Amino acid sequence: MKRFYSQAAMTLLASLLLLACDNKKKDYxxxxxxxxxxxxxxxxxxxxxxxxxxxxxxxxxxxKEDREVKLNIHQSNIPGIGTIYKLTNDRLTIKAGKKEAKTTIVLSPKKAIRGQVIQISCTPLWKGGQTSKLAxxxxxx
Structure with missing residues (x-):
């Protein structure tokens, strides 16, 4: 009987672990x-x-339709150094049937300061979309 409970507990534990790792989309x-x-x-x-x-x-x-987002890069010009980075385009379209899109930031490493943080916000251009931020x-x- 003790062996039966031990096996049942192991089976239950394994099934709970599988359910916990089931779907990464639940994080969003x-x-x-x-x-x-x-x-x-x-x-x-x-x-x-x-x-x-x-x-x-x-x-x-x-x-089934294209989705457009507005990107905004938050930067302050440092006196004597100027602009260190810039966004190539401020609007990005995720094509119909796709789950991602990419944009680029042009960086001037010679002007960069160690530990400097680039802050970007992404705002969906439809009603109810929430802004997300990246540092x-x-x-x-």
């Missing part, structure tokens, strides 16, 4: 469109004049 709200993570670290080469950094915007589900920390290699 339904109809979520935004960044995959809220923070990221980018390692740049200080010797380079210019580098490009790809940023991915994801959607939880595929849709990218810049670190030299």
């Amino acid at each position: 709200p339904t109809d979520y469109v935004g960044f995959e993570r809220s923070t990221q670290t980018y390692y740049y080469n200080p010797a380079n004049q210019e580098e490009t950094l790809e940023v991915k915007v994801i959607a939880v589900d595929k849709k 990218i920390e810049l670190m030299p290699k």
Whole structure:
């Protein structure tokens, strides 16, 4: 009898573990469109004049229509240094049937300051869409 309970407990534990790891989409709200993570670290080469950094915007589900989001990069010009990074385009379209789209940030590593943070917000252009934010920390290699 003790052996039966032991096997039943192990089976129950295994099934609970499988259910807990079932679906990654449950981490996001339904109809979520935004960044995959809220923070990221980018390692740049200080010797380079210019580098490009790809940023991915994801959607939880595929849709039959295109979805457009507005990207906004928050930056303050540092006196004497100027603009360190810029977004290549401020609107991004996730095509119908797709779950992601990418945009690029052009970075000037020679002007970058160690530990500087790029803050980007992604706002869906439809009613009810929630803004998501991404913070990218810049670190030299």
